[in-house]
Amino acid sequence: xxxxxxxxxxxxxxxxxxxxxxxxxxxxxxxxxxxxxxxxxxxxxxxxxxxxxxxxxxxxxxxxxxxxxxxxxxxxxxxxxxxxxxxxxxxxxxxxxxxxxxxxxxxxxxxxxxxxxxxxxxxxxxxxxxxxxxxxxxxxxxxxxxxxxxxxxxxxxxxxxxxxxxxxxxxxxxxxxxxxxxxxxxxxxxxxxxxxxxxxxxxxxxxxxxxxxxxxxxxxxxxxxxxxxxxxxxxxxxxxxxxxxxxxxxxxxxxxxxxxxxxxxxxxxxxxxxxxxxxxxxxxxxxxxxxxxxxxxxxxxxxxxxxxxxxxxxxxxxxxxxxxxxxxxxxxxxxxxxxxxxxxxxxxxxxxxxxxxxxxxxxxxxxxxxxx
Amino acid sequence: xxxxxxxxxxxxxxxxxxxxxxxxxxxxxxxxxxxxxxxxxxxxxxxxxxxxxxxxxxxxxxxxxxxxxxxxxxxxxxxxxxxxxxxxxxxxxxxxxxxxxxxxxxxxxxxxxxxxxxxxxxxxxxxxxxxxxxxxxxxxxxxxxxxxxxxxxxxxxxxxxxxxxxxxxxxxxxxxxxxxxxxxxxxxxxxxxxxxxxxxxxxxxxxxxxxxxxxxxxxxxxxxxxxxxxxxxxxxxxxxxxxxxxx
Amino acid sequence: xxxxxxxxxxxxxxxxxxxxxxxxxxxxxxxxxxxxxxxxxxxxxxxxxxxxxxxxxxxxxxxxxxxxxxxxxxxxxxxxxxxxxxxxxxxxxxxxxxxxxxxxxxxxxxxxxxxxxxxxxxxxxxxxxxxxxxxxxxxxxxxxxxxxxxxxxxxxxxxxxxxxxxxxxxxxxxxxxxxxxxxxxxxxxxxxxxxxxxxxxxxxxxxxxxxxxxxxxxxxxxxxxxxxxxxxxxxxxxxxxxxxxxxxxxxxxxxxxxxxxxxxxxxxxxxxxxxxxxxxxxxxxxxxxxxxxxxxxxxxxxxxxxxxxxxxxxxxxxxxxxxxxxxxxxxxxxxxxxxxxxxxxxxxxxxxxxxxxxxxxxxxxxx
Numbered sequence: 001x002x003x004x005x006x007x008x009x010x011x012x013x014x015x016x017x018x019x020x021x022x023x024x025x026x027x028x029x030x031x032x033x034x035x036x037x038x039x040x041x042x043x044x045x046x047x048x049x050x051x052x053x054x055x056x057x058x059x060x061x062x063x064x065x066x067x068x069x070x071x072x073x074x075x076x077x078x079x080x081x082x083x084x085x086x087x088x089x090x091x092x093x094x095x096x097x098x099x100x101x102x103x104x105x106x107x108x109x110x111x112x113x114x115x116x117x118x119x120x121x122x123x124x125x126x127x128x129x130x131x132x133x134x135x136x137x138x139x140x141x142x143x144x145x146x147x148x149x150x151x152x153x154x155x156x157x158x159x160x161x162x163x164x165x166x167x168x169x170x171x172x173x174x175x176x177x178x179x180x181x182x183x184x185x186x187x188x189x190x191x192x193x194x195x196x197x198x199x200x201x202x203x204x205x206x207x208x209x210x211x212x213x214x215x216x217x218x219x220x221x222x223x224x225x226x227x228x229x230x231x232x233x234x235x236x237x238x239x240x241x242x243x244x245x246x247x248x249x250x251x252x253x254x255x256x257x258x259x260x261x262x263x264x265x266x267x268x269x270x271x272x273x274x275x276x277x278x279x280x281x282x283x284x285x286x287x288x289x290x291x292x293x294x295x296x297x298x299x300x301x302x303x304x305x306x307x308x309x310x311x312x313x314x315x316x317x318x319x320x321x322x323x324x325x326x327x328x329x330x331x332x333x334x335x336x337x338x339x340x341x342x343x344x345x346x347x348x349x350x351x352x353x354x355x356x357x358x359x360x361x362x363x364x365x366x367x368x369x370x371x372x
Numbered sequence: 373x374x375x376x377x378x379x380x381x382x383x384x385x386x387x388x389x390x391x392x393x394x395x396x397x398x399x400x401x402x403x404x405x406x407x408x409x410x411x412x413x414x415x416x417x418x419x420x421x422x423x424x425x426x427x428x429x430x431x432x433x434x435x436x437x438x439x440x441x442x443x444x445x446x447x448x449x450x451x452x453x454x455x456x457x458x459x460x461x462x463x464x465x466x467x468x469x470x471x472x473x474x475x476x477x478x479x480x481x482x483x484x485x486x487x488x489x490x491x492x493x494x495x496x497x498x499x500x501x502x503x504x505x506x507x508x509x510x511x512x513x514x515x516x517x518x519x520x521x522x523x524x525x526x527x528x529x530x531x532x533x534x535x536x537x538x539x540x541x542x543x544x545x546x547x548x549x550x551x552x553x554x555x556x557x558x559x560x561x562x563x564x565x566x567x568x569x570x571x572x573x574x575x576x577x578x579x580x581x582x583x584x585x586x587x588x589x590x591x592x593x594x595x596x597x598x599x600x601x602x603x604x605x606x607x608x609x610x611x612x613x614x615x616x617x618x619x
Numbered sequence: 620x621x622x623x624x625x626x627x628x629x630x631x632x633x634x635x636x637x638x639x640x641x642x643x644x645x646x647x648x649x650x651x652x653x654x655x656x657x658x659x660x661x662x663x664x665x666x667x668x669x670x671x672x673x674x675x676x677x678x679x680x681x682x683x684x685x686x687x688x689x690x691x692x693x694x695x696x697x698x699x700x701x702x703x704x705x706x707x708x709x710x711x712x713x714x715x716x717x718x719x720x721x722x723x724x725x726x727x728x729x730x731x732x733x734x735x736x737x738x739x740x741x742x743x744x745x746x747x748x749x750x751x752x753x754x755x756x757x758x759x760x761x762x763x764x765x766x767x768x769x770x771x772x773x774x775x776x777x778x779x780x781x782x783x784x785x786x787x788x789x790x791x792x793x794x795x796x797x798x799x800x801x802x803x804x805x806x807x808x809x810x811x812x813x814x815x816x817x818x819x820x821x822x823x824x825x826x827x828x829x830x831x832x833x834x835x836x837x838x839x840x841x842x843x844x845x846x847x848x849x850x851x852x853x854x855x856x857x858x859x860x861x862x863x864x865x866x867x868x869x870x871x872x873x874x875x876x877x878x879x880x881x882x883x884x885x886x887x888x889x890x891x892x893x894x895x896x897x898x899x900x901x902x903x904x905x906x907x908x909x910x911x912x913x914x915x916x917x918x919x920x921x922x923x924x925x926x927x928x929x930x931x932x933x934x935x936x937x938x939x940x941x942x943x944x945x946x947x948x949x950x951x952x953x954x955x956x957x958x959x960x961x962x963x964x965x966x967x968x969x970x971x972x973x974x975x976x977x978x979x980x981x982x983x984x985x986x
Contacts, residue, residue: 006477010466017465020901032912039916039927044745046925089782090953092945108773119780123952125787127923130745132779133752143775150773160727162762163734166751168741169708179743195907199900208459214427215455216478217447283639286899287812291643298647302654307921309746311666311714317658331711338742341709 003218007226015230021196029188029238033245036184037177040307044130048076050085050094057105059146063116066142067098072134082119089121096120096131108146126308170338181252182333183306185242189265190301190326193235193272195293201227201280202289220368224361228273235269236262255340261333264346267353268329274360275325281367300326325356375402378530378561379424384433384442386419393419395584396433401563401577403529406556408572409565410604411581412612417565418458418534420581424563425532426450438529451480454523454531454560458538462519464508468499471507472522479526493521513544517551524555531555533564537571549574572604580611587611626839633813634843644809648801648851649858655793656863663749667695668715669707674723682735682761686717691753704738714740715750783952790863795947796920798855799940802848802878803885803914808906810844810889815902818893837982841886848885852878868954877950877964881943884967887974888939894981914940942966 015021049067053060067073076094079085088094097119107114118135122128171178204210213223239262246252254261276293283289303310303317304326310318321327328349335341343350379401386394394416401407411417422428424437426446435442438452462471472493476486494503497517502510510518516536524531533552537545549571556562556576564575572578572592579589588595588611592604601607634641668686672679686692695712698704707713718736720726727733737754739747784791814837817823823836852875859865867874892909896902915921917931918940924932935941942963949955957964 003478006474010474014465024904036916039931040922113774113776116777118777119782122781122784122787123948124792125789128781136777139775139777147773160731160765162758164755166737168739168747171741174741174744176744211457215425217450218478288639290903291640295643295647309743312663313658334742335711339709345709
C-alpha cells in the first residue's frame, strides 16, 4: 500500500511537471466544446435554391414565396432553363433546383393534377434527403392551402382524412447542440483516457525506467494501479470541466442525475485505461502506441454513433457496436443529458461497461510480466 | 575462512529459440566480494545478469540469490537486491530528493529512514545545492554516483551493476569505484558487469564470458599468472581471440 | 545524391521494420473508407418504433401492418397506455411512438376525420424529422389507397431527381473527406513525429554532423511518407471505384495531380510542426489538436461548412483539407475541370510555400 502511494506521487509529479499535458487537459475540452457543437450543424437550413419558373403565374410566384419565407430555403438565382440551373449546382451556388412547369396554374385551376420537379445536389445524401423532405412538406402545405381556399368546407371532408400530428419529445426545440454536446463530452473523456494513458507506459519502456521498476519488489497490481489512477482522475476532471463549459456556454446540463453520469464515466474510464494499458504493453515505441491507439480510437468513435445514428448502419456495423465501448458511453451520455434516464434504465449499458473493464484490465494484468 | 555464499548458480542457461545466449553458467559469489562479470559485447553478460535479478526466466539450470530460489522466489530476491541499469534509470523529470523518496519508499523504508538515509546520501555526495533540482540537470558522472547510492539505499545483500561507468572520465570512474569499495566493506556484495578491463583489476574475483560460456573464473592476480599476462587486458584478449560473437 | 540514397535507405529500413506502424499506415485508410463508405449512410432502416393503439380495429391494424412491412420501421413493442410512452423512450430502445385515437375506424369512416399522433425522440433532431416524414408518408399512402377511387382535387405532385448520387450513397460525401483526412494525417503527423523522434533520441545531432546537408536529412525523412501517401491515394481510389462504386467523372490526371499537390502541402505542414516541437509526445498532441480535430470538424468532412457560424467558416479557410475536399468532390463526382478548380489549387500551392518558408527560417535558427 505504501508502495502504491510512492508510485502515485511519482506519477503525479511527472504529470504536473509536464506543461504540455497540463495545457492539453484544459485546452482540449474548451476548444472542442466551443467549436464542435457550433460546427456540427446537422440542421439543414439556408438551402440555396435555383428556381426555374416556366409558368410565371400568380400561383407559381406564391409557391416560390412559400419556399423563401419558410426559413429553410434561400433563393440563390432564377434560371431560364434547367440546364442553366444545373450549372449553378455544379458551381456549388445552388443546392436544390425547383422547376415549375409551364401551365402550372392553369392545370391546377382546371382541377387536374400538376407536377413540380426537384433536383438536389445529392453528394451529401443526408442533406439532399432532408432538403427534399422539407421541400415536399412545403408543397404539401401549399397544396392544402389551395384546397381549403378553393373548396367549401363540407366538400372538403367528403373524403376520409387521417390527421397526423407530430410532436418532438426531449428536445422540442430541435436543438442540435443538445444532441452533439453529450457526444463531445464522451469524446473528450475518451481522448484523455485512452490516448494519453497508452503513451505513458510506452514512454517508460522507451527510456528504460521500466526495467528499474521491474527489478524492484513492486507488485504487478501496484504498478498497474499507479498508471491507471492518475489518468482516471484526469479523465473525470476533464469531464467535470466539460460539464461546466456545457452549462456556461450552452446552458445544457443533465436532466438525469450527475452521479449516474460520474459512476458510468468512472467505470468507462477504467475500461478504457485498461485498453490503453494493453496497447502500451504491446507497443515497443511511443510512435507505435500512438498509431495503434489513434487507429482504434478513430474506428470506435466513428462507429460509436457520434456523428451519425447507429440504427442506420448496415447490420455488420451494428454488430460491431456491441463490442465498442465508446458507443455505450455516447449513448449513456445522451440518454442522461436529454432524457434524464435513470440508473435502472441504463442497467444494460452499465453491465456491459463493467464487463469491458474487467476484460481489458484482466488482459493487461495477465500480459504484464515483470519476468520475461 | 568460510564465507557465506550469496550467489550460487548451476548450469544456468538461457536460449532464444536455437540461439544459446548463456550456456550452463556455473559459479558462486561470496558475501562482501566485488565480483566482476566480464566479457565482450554480445558475450551474454547482460542476459545472464537479467536472469540473476529476476527479470528473465532461465531456460534451464538453477540458481539461488541471497538464498532465494530464482524460479520460485523472485519477489523475495527483488527485496534483497539493488540494481543499477545500463541507462542509469533515474527519473529525469524528478528531483534528486524525489528520486530518493520514491525508491526508498518502493523498497520499504520508513519515512524516517528515508529522511535520514537521504540526507546522508546528499551529504556524502555533496549535492546539497542540487538536491531539489531535476536529475536531468546533473552531469553524467553525478548521475552515476547518484544511481549507485540510491541502488544501495535500502542496504541490500547484493547490488547488481550493469556497465555502470560508461562515458565518464577516469577520475570520475575512480571515484565511483571508491564508492563500490566502501559498499563492499560494509558487507554488500557487488556484482558488476563491465567491458573495461582495467576495472577488472579492482575486483576480488572476475569471470570472463566468451560466446555465452564462462571460460575463466579467478582473481585477477591468478588469471594474469596463469595466462602469463601483464594486465587483464591481455588476459581478455587471449581468451576472447577465438570468439565468434561480439564486436 | 548517393548520400541522399543512403539516408533514404535508412529511413525505409526504419519504417519497414516497424511492422505494426506500417500496418496502421496502410490499413487505416482502408478501414476508414470501408466504414465511412458502408456504415455511415443517411438511409433510415429498421428504426424501432412503438405502437399505442387505443382503437385496435381493422384500420389501425392495417396501418400497423403497413408500418411493420416497410423497410424503415420495426415494431419493437405495443404499449397499453400513455404513461408507458415516456418510459419506452427513456429506455432508449424506441425512436418513434405512434398513437391511434380511440374508435379510429369509426371516426374515420363516419366523420371523415381521425387522429393519429406521431411522437419522435428528438435527441437526434435530424433522425426525428426523417422518421416523422417516413411515418407520415406510410400513413398518407394508406390514406390514398382508401381513397383510390376518389382522388383529392387540386393535387400537386412532385418528382425528385438526385443529382450526381442517385442512390444516395454515403460514400460520395465521405470518400473525399477520408482522402483529405488520411493524407493530411499521414503526411503531416507521421512526418513530424519521425523527425522529432530523431531529435528526441539524440540521433538528429549525428545526422546533422554528418557531411550530409541538413536539408537532405529532412527530405530523406519526407520521401518515405510521400510514397506511403501515394500508395494510400491509389488504394483509396481503387477501393472507392471498385468496391464502393464511386465514379470518376472528371480527369483522373487532374485528380492525381491535386492529390500530389495536397500531399506536398501536408508534408510541409509536418515539417513545420517538427520545427516547433521537441518531443514525440508534443508532436503528437499538437498534431491532434492542430490537425486532426480541425480537419474533422471544419473541413467539410463531417458537416457542411455553409451551415456554420461565420467565424468558423472563416477559420475553415485555413484548413488545407477543406480546399482539397472541394477539389475532389468537384473533379471526381461532378466531373468539372481545371478551369473551375484553379482557385483551390492555387490556394493549396500558396499554403505549401508558406509552410515551407516558415520551416526553413525556423530550421536555420533552431535546429
